[in-house]
Amino acid sequence: MSDDLTKRRPQDASKINVHEPYELNYWSEHFKVSKEKIKDAVQKVGVMVDKVKAHLGK
Numbered sequence: 001m002s003d004d005l006t007k008r009r010p011q012d013a014s015k016i017n018v019h020e021p022y023e024l025n026y027w028s029e030h031f032k033v034s035k036e037k038i039k040d041a042v043q044k045v046g047v048m049v050d051k052v053k054a055h056l057g058k
Contacts, residue, residue: 015047031058 010016010023017023018039027049028035033056045051 014049016042016049016052017047018042027052031056 009026010020016027016038024035024038027038031038031053037056038052041052041055045055
């Protein structure tokens with residue numbers, strides 16, 4: 001089953017997929033940081049939202 005691109009939220013809210021523009025936009029707005037900071041955080045701590053959140057100090 002493919003992702004429904006009309007949705008604005010991630011399919012799996014526990015992980016961040018920086019390769020999907022709509023997910024990157026969602027998480028950038030959610031954490032109120034740039035897309036580059038989201039990508040950097042994912043590269044450093046992985047795709048799990050709780051780890052990215054802690055890394056960003058949110």
